[in-house]
Amino acid sequence: MKLAPLFDRVVLKQLVAEETTKSGIVLPGQAKEKPQQAEVIAVGPGGVVDGKDVTMQVKVGDKVIFSKYSGTEVEMDDEKFVIVKQNDILAVIE
Amino acid sequence: MKLAPLFDRVVLKQLVAEETTKSGIVLPGQAKEKPQQAEVIAVGPGGVVDGKDVTMQVKVGDKVIFSKYSGTEVEMDDEKFVIVKQNDILAVIE
Amino acid sequence: MKLAPLFDRVVLKQLVAEETTKSGIVLPGQAKEKPQQAEVIAVGPGGVVDGKDVTMQVKVGDKVIFSKYSGTEVEMDDEKFVIVKQNDILAVIE
Amino acid sequence: MKLAPLFDRVVLKQLVAEETTKSGIVLPGQAKEKPQQAEVIAVGPGGVVDGKDVTMQVKVGDKVIFSKYSGTEVEMDDEKFVIVKQNDILAVIE
Amino acid sequence: MKLAPLFDRVVLKQLVAEETTKSGIVLPGQAKEKPQQAEVIAVGPGGVVDGKDVTMQVKVGDKVIFSKYSGTEVEMDDEKFVIVKQNDILAVIE
Amino acid sequence: MKLAPLFDRVVLKQLVAEETTKSGIVLPGQAKEKPQQAEVIAVGPGGVVDGKDVTMQVKVGDKVIFSKYSGTEVEMDDEKFVIVKQNDILAVIE
Amino acid sequence: MKLAPLFDRVVLKQLVAEETTKSGIVLPGQAKEKPQQAEVIAVGPGGVVDGKDVTMQVKVGDKVIFSKYSGTEVEMDDEKFVIVKQNDILAVIE
Numbered sequence: 001m002k003l004a005p006l007f008d009r010v011v012l013k014q015l016v017a018e019e020t021t022k023s024g025i026v027l028p029g030q031a032k033e034k035p036q037q038a039e040v041i042a043v044g045p046g047g048v049v050d051g052k053d054v055t056m057q058v059k060v061g062d063k064v065i066f067s068k069y070s071g072t073e074v075e076m077d078d079e080k081f082v083i084v085k086q087n088d089i090l091a092v093i094e
Numbered sequence: 095m096k097l098a099p100l101f102d103r104v105v106l107k108q109l110v111a112e113e114t115t116k117s118g119i120v121l122p123g124q125a126k127e128k129p130q131q132a133e134v135i136a137v138g139p140g141g142v143v144d145g146k147d148v149t150m151q152v153k154v155g156d157k158v159i160f161s162k163y164s165g166t167e168v169e170m171d172d173e174k175f176v177i178v179k180q181n182d183i184l185a186v187i188e
Numbered sequence: 189m190k191l192a193p194l195f196d197r198v199v200l201k202q203l204v205a206e207e208t209t210k211s212g213i214v215l216p217g218q219a220k221e222k223p224q225q226a227e228v229i230a231v232g233p234g235g236v237v238d239g240k241d242v243t244m245q246v247k248v249g250d251k252v253i254f255s256k257y258s259g260t261e262v263e264m265d266d267e268k269f270v271i272v273k274q275n276d277i278l279a280v281i282e
Numbered sequence: 283m284k285l286a287p288l289f290d291r292v293v294l295k296q297l298v299a300e301e302t303t304k305s306g307i308v309l310p311g312q313a314k315e316k317p318q319q320a321e322v323i324a325v326g327p328g329g330v331v332d333g334k335d336v337t338m339q340v341k342v343g344d345k346v347i348f349s350k351y352s353g354t355e356v357e358m359d360d361e362k363f364v365i366v367k368q369n370d371i372l373a374v375i376e
Numbered sequence: 377m378k379l380a381p382l383f384d385r386v387v388l389k390q391l392v393a394e395e396t397t398k399s400g401i402v403l404p405g406q407a408k409e410k411p412q413q414a415e416v417i418a419v420g421p422g423g424v425v426d427g428k429d430v431t432m433q434v435k436v437g438d439k440v441i442f443s444k445y446s447g448t449e450v451e452m453d454d455e456k457f458v459i460v461k462q463n464d465i466l467a468v469i470e
Numbered sequence: 471m472k473l474a475p476l477f478d479r480v481v482l483k484q485l486v487a488e489e490t491t492k493s494g495i496v497l498p499g500q501a502k503e504k505p506q507q508a509e510v511i512a513v514g515p516g517g518v519v520d521g522k523d524v525t526m527q528v529k530v531g532d533k534v535i536f537s538k539y540s541g542t543e544v545e546m547d548d549e550k551f552v553i554v555k556q557n558d559i560l561a562v563i564e
Numbered sequence: 565m566k567l568a569p570l571f572d573r574v575v576l577k578q579l580v581a582e583e584t585t586k587s588g589i590v591l592p593g594q595a596k597e598k599p600q601q602a603e604v605i606a607v608g609p610g611g612v613v614d615g616k617d618v619t620m621q622v623k624v625g626d627k628v629i630f631s632k633y634s635g636t637e638v639e640m641d642d643e644k645f646v647i648v649k650q651n652d653i654l655a656v657i658e
Contacts, residue, residue, distance in 0.1 A: 003159065003185040006151055011185065042185075050181070051146030052615030057570055065567065065638055065647070072184060074159055083159070083184045087614070090636055090647045091567040091575065091606075097253065097279040100245055105279065136279075144275070145240030166278060168253055177253070177278045191347065191373040194339050199373065230373075238369070239334030260372060262347055271347070271372045285441065285467040288433050293467065324467075332463070333428030354466060356441055365441070365466045379535065379561040382527055387561065418561075426557075427522030448560060450535055459535070459560045473629065473655040476621050481655065512655075520651070521616030542654055544629055553629070553654045 001076060005044035005083060008054040012038035012066060012082045036068045037093070041081060056086060063093040095170060099138035099177060102148040106132035106160060106176045130162045131187070135175060150180060157187040189264060193232035193271060196242040200226035200254060200270045224256045225281070229269060244274060251281040283358060287326035287365060290336040294320035294348060294364045318350045319375070323363060338368060345375040377452060381420035381459060384430040388414035388442060388458045412444045413469070417457060432462060439469040471546060475514040475553060478524040482508035482536060482552045506538045507563070511551060526556060533563040565640060569608035569647060572618040576602035576630060576646045600632045601657070605645060620650060627657040 003011050015037045039061065046056040058064060071084040097105050109131045133155065140150040152158060165178040191199050203225045227249065234244040246252060259272040285293045297319045321343065328338040340346060353366040379387050391413045415437065422432040434440060447460040473481050485507045509531065516526040528534060541554040567575050579601045603625065610620040622628060635648040 002188045004188050005185040006183055009184055089570055090573055091569040094566045094568050096282045098282050099279040100277055103278055166255060190376045192376050193373040194371055197372055260349060284470045286470050287467040288465055291466055354443060378564045380564050381561040382559055385560055472658045474658050475655040476653055479654055542631060
């Protein structure tokens with residue numbers, strides 16, 4: 001069983017935020033918009049989305065920062081995923 | 095009696111969420127936006143929708159995850175359906 | 189006396205929902221958006237609506253499901269009608 | 283003294299709704315959006331409105347159904363008028 | 377000292393509404409959107425406004441009906457003016 | 471130290487409103503949107519802003535009326551400035 | 565570990581506002597929209613964003629004034645960053 005996102009959607013798997021380690025990304029709990037660290041699991045085909053041509057910039061395996069509140073959480077085979085639009089991904093962690 | 099959706103609309107039949115089996119998709123009850131597993135029953139012709147050309151990406155028989163709150167529920171011949179716009183379908187389950 | 193809708197508007201006559209028969213479409217009373225079964229009475233000419241070219245997809249006599257809250261009710265010659273934009277028609281019943 | 287509407291605006295004079303006659307249009311008092319029967323008094327030139335080309339579809343003397351809440355009421359020479367955008371006119375009564 | 381409005385803006389000077397004379401425009405006090413009679417004092421150059429080409433339709437000296445709530449009041453040399461976008465002018469009084 | 475505004479932004483220095491002199495612009499305190507008299511200190515390069523080509527119409531030294539609430543106040547070298555988009559400038563005072 | 569912003573996003577590092585020195589930018593605490601002084605750490609590639617071509621105007625090392633509330637705060641390797649869209653950068657400090 002696999003999720004194939006439509007259009008410019010991306011399936012993410014949230015990484016456990018290492019809130020206390022020095023090299024982890026600490027997500028400030030008081031922030032209104034909670035940024036999240038995640039791994040890209042599946043990427044939609046892009047193409048014409050809402051009349052505009054969208055090219056996918058992220059690929060499977062990328063670690064990314066995304067804006068949590070725009071995504072939809074799904075649970076499959078006891079794993080939790082988040083489906084977001086690519087535009088809700090803020091940055092790739094290199 | 096059959097529903098023929100207009101434009102980019104899609105008729106879905108919700109699958110019963112197997113909330114406890116390991117391989118089912120469990121829909122977290124506390125989520126603000128309830129994702130849903132459904133089967134595609136009928137697909138609109140696409141074409142120019144709101145001035146933008148829309149190509150239909152899903153087909154009858156596809157199992158999909160959709161965003162429940164954007165759809166409209168109808169009941170016909172004692173069966174319940176949901177009519178959504180294609181854009182409210184997040185991913186196809188393969 | 190006849191209503192000639194402008195642009196992409198459609199005049200509908202609501203059918204009495206046969207809520208208890210097996211083959212009727214039962215409209216769930218608890219839904220936030222009440223879908224409705226109706227017959228198309230008059231169809232606007234389409235054309236350029238809000239800068240976008242709209243082709244009319246429904247014709248007089250079609251039985252349709254529409255989204256009630258976007259329409260405007262009028263009463264003429266003791267008959268009630270609803271005027272909706274074509275985009276508020278979800279599906280044709282075949 | 284005459285009102286010459288700009289762009290796609292239309293000056294209307296509301297007709298007295300014959301609420302009890304059989305052939306009159308009865309405006310349901312409980313509707314959230316009150317439709318209104320009116321006569322077209324003056325029609326703007328149309329043309330490019332908000333970057334989109336608008337052709338005027340109604341003419342002086344037409345009897346129309348319009349959506350009251352989008353208009354602006356003015357009173358001139360002891361007569362009350364309503365200025366609406368053409369798009370707020372739902373249908374012509376033939 | 378003179379006000380030269382930018383883009384599609386128009387400087388208006390409100391006329392005193394002759395509320396009781398027969399030929400004056402009476403502005404209904406209870407209306408949610410208060411229409412106003414005014415004289416055009418200065419007209420912006422038009423041109424490309426928000427990516428759309430706007431041609432100015434009113435000229436200095438025109439008497440107009442405008443929608444008060446979209447304008448900004450300024451006072452200069454003890455005279456009060458209102459600066460509106462041309463689109464907030466509903467009709468010219470001829 | 472100098473502020474170089476991006477795109478269609480303009481740096482303004484508010485002039486002290488001479489509220490009681492005859493020739494000054496008096497800003498009515500009760501107005502919901504407070505217009506302001508200011509001098510243009512720096513002008514952005516214009517160009518493509520939000521997909522639309524913007525030409526700058528004001529120049530350094532112009533005295534302008536602007537709509538205060540859309541700007542952002544900054545203080546630099548003990549002087550206060552306001553950064554607005556050109557579209558929030560209503561008129562040039564000549 | 566490095567943040568590579570997508571599209572027109574920019575990674576900023578906030579500078580400590582020298583609120584009392586004469587040459588520092590003092591951020592008025594009572595302002596509804598808090599402007600912020602920051603250094604540009606990483607710049608996205610620009611390109612087609614939401615159907616519109618965006619060219620990046622800022623470069624790594626620029627000191628900028630940005631509008632704080634549109635950004636997302638992240639913390640990485642014990643340093644705090646803010647990810648904003650370029651359009652939320654008001655001016656470059658020269």
